[in-house]
Amino acid sequence: MKKKNRKLKIIIFSIITIIIFIFSFYSPVVFQEGNPLSLFKAIIKLNTSPSDIIKLDQKGEVYLTKSRNSQDILENKLKNQGYYFVEQLGSGYLFKNNNSDALIITRKQYSRFYHIWTIFLK
DSSP: OHHHHHHHHHHHHHHHHHHHHHHHHHHHHHTTTSOTHHHHHHHHHHHHSSOSEEEOSSSSEEEEEESTTHHHHHHHHHHHTTEEEEEEETTEEEEEETTOOEEEEEEEEETTTEEEEEEEEO
């Protein structure tokens, strides 16, 4: 009986040590956008729903897409709202509509699998 308890304690200690190591190694990635809860909710929603773009629970117009074809996904969303792509300036994108209203959109990489898009009205 004592042998089983000792093995169980070793296994639990090992698991806790591994979790602490992983958390300390990846914490800069996890917390790069502040509180990661809204991002984790959006990632789960993005992977379980048919939607290709998810609005984050943050101030302003902030969206999450998967990295693959993310620019096309955003362009299609904005095309439905009457905006067309004008040009790319680094990680910034300029969109306009027929009334000459402009949107400036920035893209940030969140891990290698996701992009975070922030929309600014000009």
